[in-house]
Structures are given as C-alpha cells and as structure tokens.
Amino acid sequence: MCSAMSELSTDPSSATPEGRSVIHDLGYRPYTGPRLGPAAIARALLVTGFRNAFGLGRSGRSKVLPFILLGLNILPSVIIGGVMVLVGLKELPIGYAQYASTTQVLLGIFVAAQAPVLFSRDLRHGTISLYLARPLPSATYAIARWGALLGATLVFLVSPVVILYAVALLGELDVSDQSRDAAVAAGMAVLLALALAGVAGLIASWSTRRGFAVVATIALLLLGNGIVTAIQAIAGEEHHARVGEVAGLFSPYSLYRGLMAMWADGDIATPPTGVPMQTAYVVVFVGLSAACLGGLVWRYRRVATA
Amino acid sequence: MQTQRLTKDYGAVLALDALDLEIGPGITGLVGANGAGKSTLLKILLGLVPATGGRAQVLGHDIATQGPAIRAAVGYLPEHDCLPPDVSASDFVVHMAMMSGLPKVAARERAAEVLRHVGLAEERYRPMGGYSTGMKQKAKLAQALAHDPRLVLLDEPTNGLDPAARDEMLGLVQRIGHDFGIAVIVTSHLLGELERVSDHVVVLDGGHLLRASRTDEFLDATGVLLVEVLGDDATARMAQALAAAGVATTPRGALLTVDATAGHPDGHEVHDSHDIHDIHDVIRDTASDLGVGLVRLQVDHRRIEDVFSDE
Missing domain, CATH: 3.30.70 (Alpha-Beta Plaits)
Known part of the structure; x- marks a missing residue:
C-alpha cells in the first residue's frame, strides 16, 4: 500500500487534472487494528438489540409502534404529575407498583410486538446464519438478545415509576416512604420484566412469523391473565380463596399482583396467604424466568446445529 | 485447509463420505450437483455442524475444538437470503463487522470501504428490503468481507443473478482472491463460472471427492x-x-x-x-x-x- 501511495505522490499534477479533486482508489487495505473478545461482541449485540427494540437503527416505520406504546404508558404518570402540582395532593393517587398492573395491556402489547423484532426477525430472514458464522456462541447470542428485550421491557416498566417518584419528591411527600415504595416497585418491575422477556422471547424464538408470535404472546399474557382474574374473582366471591391463590400462579401478571399484595399496597381478590403460598409465588415467578431463558439457550443451540 | 476422512452422516443421508482434501491459498472452486455435499462441507469447515467422523483444519485451527477462532478469521456468504429488510446495508455491515469483534469506529471505516469495493454506492443508506437480487448479493458479500477475513466461503454467490450481475460478481470474486489477498472457496453448480475465476477446482459428487487439481490442468x-x-x-x-x-x-x-x-x-x-x-x-x-x-x-x-x- 505504501508503494501505491508513493507512486501516486510522485506526480500530483497528473492525478488532479485542472486542479480538481479526485478520489484515489488505494485498493484493498487489510485491517490491522484490534479484534475484541466475545464479551465486547455480546455487549455490542445487546446494545444494538436494545436500540432495535425501539425501532432505532431500523426503518422509520418500525419506530412508530414502540414509541406510541411507550408514550401511552408514560402519559398517565405525566398527567398525575400535572394534577399533583396543580392540586397539591398529600399522596400519589396510584401506587408505584400498581401502575404496571394498571397499564398491563400496553405492556403486554409492547413485549409481544417487540420480542419478534429481536428473535423472529433473524430466523425469518436467515440472518441467524450470519451470527452463527461469527465467533459468538449460540448461547451467548440467545442471552444477549434476551438481555436486549429485558432492557427494553425495563425501560417501559421503570420510566413511569421514575416519573412518579420525581413528582412525589417535587410534591414534597415524605422522602423515605416514597424512596422505599419506589424501590420495591422497581424490584418488582425487574421480576415482571424477567418473566415477560422470557415468555415473549421464547415464543418469538419458535416462530419465524412475526404475526404468529405477536398473537400467541398476547393470547398467552392477556387472555391467560383474563382467565386467571376471572377465576380469582369467582373464588373470592365463593370463599374458596385457595383456588384463586393457586390460579394466580399461572400468569405473570397475576404473580405480579400477588407480590404486590405481599410487598406493596394492593387490593386484589385472592392475595397469597401463608408463607408456603407466598414462597411459591416468588419461586414460580423466578423459576418461570429461568426456565424461559434456559429454553431460549436450548432453542438456539438446536438452530445452530440444524 | 485440510480434511482427513471427513464424514457427515445425516442419518438417512451420507452427505460427506470419508473426504480427504487439501485446499491452498488462491481461489478454489467447489463444484458439484445439488446435494453433492458442498454446503455441508462449508458448514462443517465453519464449525457450525459437527462432523460425524474424521478431522479437518482451517487456517491451522481444528474445526472440532477451535470453532470460534475459525469463525473470527473466516467470512461466510450463505446461499440463502440472510438480510433483514428494514436495515440499510451501511448499518448492517457495520453491525456485522462489530459482531466479528471490530470496535465501532473501525467497523464503520471497514463497512464504508468494503461497500465501496463491492460497488454499493448511494443505495447503501436505503433499507435492504428494496434491493435487487444483485444488490443483495453485493451486500451479502460486503458483510462477509467486513472483518477482513483470511478466508471467505462463498456459497453460490451468483445464484439468481442476471448475466451482467453474474459477470460483476465473478469479477469481484477474482479481485478478492488475487488483489485483496484473501483465500476464497466458492461453490457453484455452474462449472463454466468457476472455470473462469478459480485457480483450483475441487469436484464433489455424492459426498466423494471426484477430482481436485489446478484449473489449467483441467483445461489444458x-x-x-x-x-x-x-x-x-x-x-x-x-x-x-x-x-x-x-x-x-x-x-x-x-x-x-x-x-x-x-x-x-x-x-x-x-x-x-x-x-x-x-x-x-x-x-x-x-x-x-x-x-x-x-x-x-x-x-x-x-x-x-x-x-x-x-x-
């Protein structure tokens, strides 16, 4: 390459006729810089996946849905903030933890719609074979993709909590009370995000069709929750609380509500009572997330060797 | 690249049957009818598919134990579609370069350079869903070159191209092998193409090696x-x-x-x-x-x- 450059520089006037600038083709230049390890590659995949989940780095059209959903999800907390400031309430009209339960439909749609962006898209368009032809192992790929969905879901879940917390502090509510409640809500948000990212990711990784993954995830999350809620309501009315408590183990949203009744202020039909049932709620919640992540890793190992 | 008694058994189908092969630098054409074992061989060489028997080394790395090292130094252009339609070629090649371990700034420079080499101009900033088959093949080639590999495996790069685009692609393959100094293994079921660009030709038939020699020996x-x-x-x-x-x-x-x-x-x-x-x-x-x-x-x-x- 050096010789090529020196050849060019021997007679600069011939290279730039009439003083105009010319683009020189220096030929192919090998890359001699650093090559990063798997950790850095996984981080890059995670960041790109997180951006892609909100449509960033993709076509303009793909930004519309995630940002509309995010806007709708945050809107109530902003309105509450306005009301707080204008009226001067002595407490937040909605609990931090309760917020996610109230906007669960938006959350379900967001996760269902954006999980296929991270999982189905690579399978559908065959891009997965390019990832697999690169140094990153399939398990790391699966975990990085899952991490991106988890991050996006967390942004969705935690941002209203942060806004409410800021509003509460501006409204001069008790700092220690508010900090504790907000922290509990953030912790529960992590648990819910883990479960939702796992379930939605696993479904999306089994479907090369985006539409199918979206419908299946929404059906499982929202219809499943609807059924569980109905059972819990009936069980509460009929004084068979145990039935409702057990039913609550079968949907991420009802698990979340169960934890909300345990750790925050939440009034639900059949809150988990007794230590064994409460432990079961936590174990099932965490176990569901872990099982889904394991399923994802297993799924991509199969894709890699197919 | 060497293989010793490399075998791949898909249960009902014996894709590769005790294949002994040695491929040196330059451009090597891998010829065979559909199902002759070409794509299987490439996948095994990448360390994606485990071989049922035998051993193979790529660039001095063993396929069984050093898959990541091989994949870091090899570029792969698959036969099928592999481009997300809602991403621009520019963004995509940068991303794939980073997936091979290049830092972001270097990935951007490399992407711009390889896209120029393969001849994707202004269209590199448009989503790839709107590309013609020829442009898609160029984008696929660009991602295979993005990390400056020492060897590229091109699986049917001229598939579905019109004669003009086919000539252009073959010219690119020739430049990669001769001007860029990157070893090339290129498969095709069209023999005439490989005759034009490759230095060596390996003929596979039903998982067996039919013949491997210099292209000019075939011809003269x-x-x-x-x-x-x-x-x-x-x-x-x-x-x-x-x-x-x-x-x-x-x-x-x-x-x-x-x-x-x-x-x-x-x-x-x-x-x-x-x-x-x-x-x-x-x-x-x-x-x-x-x-x-x-x-x-x-x-x-x-x-x-x-x-x-x-x-």
Missing part, C-alpha cells in the same frame, strides 16, 4: 490442437499433407484435430511446449505450401464438464 490436459483451413477441398488436402509430414490428424466436423502429445514428425515423444511449437510450425508451413488459408490453429480447451463425462 488434452494437448489437442484444432486446425481449420479454408479453400477448395482444403481440409482433405491438408490432412493428406500433414500425414505425409508425419502428423496424424482426425477430422472433427469441418475441423482437423491434431493430438500434439501423440508423436512428432521426428518420431520422438512430445514432452514440452517447445515441441508443440514445432508442430505449430509444421502445420503453418504445410498450409503455406498447399496454398490454403489457415484460419484457425488453437489449443483445444476442454471444459470442466468433460471431467464428469470422463469419470
């Missing part, structure tokens, strides 16, 4: 000269005169073929190009003496297809 092995003369009854007179001069000819249509390796006017065996030039001289002088127009005197290039009919 006949040693047959084609002679065409013009004039009244020229072909027959020429044949007689050449026979008199001690050169045996065989008519092939309106042409005469001379087996330059068979013998020589002086009676001794021909074994170097010097003697072949003597035959050229004899043919030229004979035509001149007879007063017929010598319109063609050329080496009979075989085609790689002939290998199949030979076997």
